[in-house]
Amino acid sequence: MPIKVRCRACEAVLNVPEKAAGRVVLCKSCGGKVKVPVPAGSAPTGGNAGEPRRRRRPPAEETDSGDANSFGGDLFGGIDLNRAEDSRRKVCPACASPVHINDVECPKCKVTIATGVLSERQRLIKERKGPPPAEFYSKIWSDGGKFLKKHMNYAVLTAVIWSITLSMAGTCSYAYNWYIKGRTAELLESMKEANGVIEGDTLVINIEKGGNTTYDGKRYTAKSEAQTIRLPSPYLQPFRDPPAIFWLGMTIVFQLGFGGWGWILAVKIAQLTMEGQKKIKRFQFDFFATLTMGFRFYFWPVVLMAPLIWIIPLLAVTGGRNGQIGAGILASVLFLLPMLLFLPAAVVHTTQKYGYRAWLINWMARDFGKTIAPSLYIAGLNIVLVLLVPIILAGVGIALQARLLATALNAQSEVLGWLASNLVDMGDGSMRFLFYELPLTFGALFIIYALLCSLVSFPAVFMMRVIGLYGLYFKPDLSLVNEFPDNTPVGFGPRFLAFLVDYIIMIVLLIPASVLGYLGALMFVYYGYPELGQKLNNVVYAISALALWGIYFAKGESGAARATLGKWSLGLIVLRDDGKPLTPKQAFGRVASAFVTSITFYIGFIMCAFRSDRKAMHDLMSKSKVIWRSDETE
16 A cells, blocks of 8 residues: 655655655655655564564653753754754854855955964064065066056157157257357357457456447447446356257256156056056146156255255365366266165155155155165166166267267268258258258157167066055055144154245246346446446346245235145145234235344254244244145145
8 A cells, every 4th residue: 555755845745655664765856855654553664574563662752842941941952063054155264254165265354264363474464554575576577567568558658758858858958059159159259359358257348438349249339438348258148148048948848858757657657556556547648747747856866865965066166176076976876876775765655645755865764774675676676677778878878979979970961961952051050050950960869769768668667566566565664644633733854845846936036037137237238337237237136036035935825825836735834823824914024034034044944843833933933833734724
């Protein structure tokens, strides 16, 4: 007689033969195992008919499953704890987060799953809040290579920008020297016709009573009495002429473009590397921003080594010819030393909100000492990968300077002769220079610099990524500053740096002051009183310079501006002691107080380094303070 049994898994009813009693069968619906019970009064299949049946153990008395007393008061007494874990899922022993069966470390808390504790590497990462420094040396090659491969376009762009800026700087320098040379020869010829005599930096022309003479296209007459005309020497005057100033200025501008692009790209790559990014996004060439960064590139070593720069002029003045050579060598060393040793830390500092410590030698020396091994390693890579080819070519150029110069001049002469014969003969004046010599000079320089920059730009982009990795791996060892408490007074170092920036602007303001002085003396010179005109020129020049400086500082530090360009670039502002902006009248009073402080041989400025409130003498006199600009005051 078939036996009916129900599958507990799928609730299906199975009809099994009687001989399956006491055995386990498979459910036809779900495949699950179903135990077939033995009917009462029958022996299980496989037993002998003559054997007596064993007595079954009486079942335990059923109790209420909700009664905790049924297990001696233990609510979970009926649970087998050895089988309580879900064997189908793996979890972290520390944070209980689900993990993959092949994971060695927990993706969430980073502990080792087998031990339940942090590994040595993860302990260092947690302690330093960054990757272990030991991995830096092996990481830079793979990471830097991948980064360069993804950013070949920036390496090509760098080569193009450097080639153009260097070629234009060289062309403008050639034009500057061409003008100085031609103008000097012209003035010397005019001096001979005027019977002039050179005394130091002055040209002296004596005119007898009733006589006259002509120099540089101007006619000088002595009507009532003999006169002595004093003018700048023919060797000095060409440097003051507007064309010379123009070509010199253009040379500086394009040279700033060369250094500025390298600096701005290095800062950008270092910043995204420290943020964990792998690709540059939306970064375009900005000429004016590049010029601004160019000032930083060239002035940073000068400002950084300012405590030692005074040795250079002292050595040049007191050492004679050998001293001048030594001063030149020392100047080169003081410029190149920061570029090699302190550049990685300086670039990383520049990526921060407050990067003023990159300009102070004490902080740079501290960071270099903390990271001396990677800094020297990067310096060696820079020499081998970036600087080696330019150094070799520069050495060859110096050794073969005379031969290369003669070859270039001969080639230029032949090309100019061919152009004059086959195109248009421009003569030997300015037209030939503008339409023939300048384009030829630029073309030749561009070919040379394009080849050189193509060899240098690719390893340069690679090294920029290496500097970013340096900041990522050694950030805890660097003295980086990202924030200051509100109303924190500024110490001597940042204020000195801000003054250096403002000092450059003060020098630029001397140009309009000199123009005003020249206009003030022009009438006296025109009517034959050059000496009186020169004195008036000096007076007007001094008054104009002081007035322009006062207006610059007073207008900058009053009202909504609250800072000059130098202070604002470093994140500093000027306020009254009560925290309110200065009025224009108070700002002019602060400028006057600063002038009085300068009379004390700058001791009044230095006192801010020793006061707890970081106030200088002119701060106390004007009841003002210099503080860090917070996010709320921006």
